[in-house]
Amino acid sequence: MPVTVPLSSRRPGTSRRRRVASRAATVTAVVTASLGVLTGAELHGSSDSRETRLEAAPDLLAAAPNTDQFAATEPDRFTAFTxxxxxxxxxxxxxxLWEQHRIATEAARPRTVRPVGGVLTSHFGQRWGAMHAGLDFGDPIGAPIAAVTDGVVVEAGPASGFGLWxxxxxxxxxxxxxxxxxDILAEVGQQVRAGDRIATVGNRGYSTGPHLHYEVHHPxxxxxxxxxxxxxxxxxVLRSPA
Known part of the structure; x- marks a missing residue:
């Protein structure tokens, strides 16, 4: 009875051809990636000339990893171009810059100030048999009066007992x-900020000497x-002004 011997399914040289094809594919991938980086550098203003990049191409090919070791090596890393x-x-x-300065100045400014530089001469409460509803500050005629807080002027003009207010x-x-x-230096409807000059000290109305009378009315x-x-x-305000 004849004996059948199975022939090998591989032809001579098949393994070598596969390794060569694999290496060629790897080289192609590396060159393609490298050319992509070079193209990106050109688009972003790189100073390298085209001739210099072409001269570098053989070095890129020589640097391609061996196919047999490619699986075990770490993938290439490329430096990002800036x-x-x-x-x-x-x-x-x-x-x-101006807006930053404005914001810094606004944050640093005071929100409440002393109305005048003069000393406190009279307190809130009963005085001479009547209610004295504010504080008196002695100061020379013409001394500046500042808005104590931010706000809006709601009235400016003659007032009974005060002369002008x-x-x-x-x-x-x-x-x-x-x-x-x-003197009145602000008008009705005007927006004022703490420290803005709105009037000057006077001696109008029922007054025994130049001073500012300041009141606070709660709604x-x-x-x-x-x-x-x-x-x-x-x-x-009890402390003497600087």
Missing amino acids: PPEAQRPQAVPEPV IRVRQDDGTIGVYGHVD AAGPIDPLPWLAARGID
Whole structure:
């Protein structure tokens, strides 16, 4: 009975051809990736010439990994390209600088100030048999009067007993009254900020000498003592002004 011997399914040289094909595919992938990086550099303003990149191509081919070891090696890593303009110091636009300055100045400014530089001469309460509903500050005629808080002028002009006055709706909803003023420097509806000059000290109305009479009126309680109200906002009017 004849014996059948199975022939090998592989032809001579098949394994070698596969290794060569695998290596060729790997080289193609590396070259393609490298050319992609070079193309990206050209698009982003790289100073390398085209001739220099072409001369570097044989080196890239020589650096291709061996096919038999490719699976065991770490994949190539490419350095990200940074365009030259991104490496230059970036100047801040002038409008942005001005806005930053404005914000810093606004955050640093006081929200409550002393109304005048003169000393406290009379307190809130009963005086000469009548209610004295504010604080008196002695100061020369013409001395500046400042808005105590941010607010809106709601009245400015003649007033019984005060000669002339200014009334300001303050930032907390109270009304600040400035009486016996000599000159009015603000008008009704004007927005004022703490420290803005709104009038000058006078001696008008029922007054025994030049001074500012300052009151604080609460919407629900009426006139309240300005001394603790100012103290709660960081202003100690009992201390002599600097």
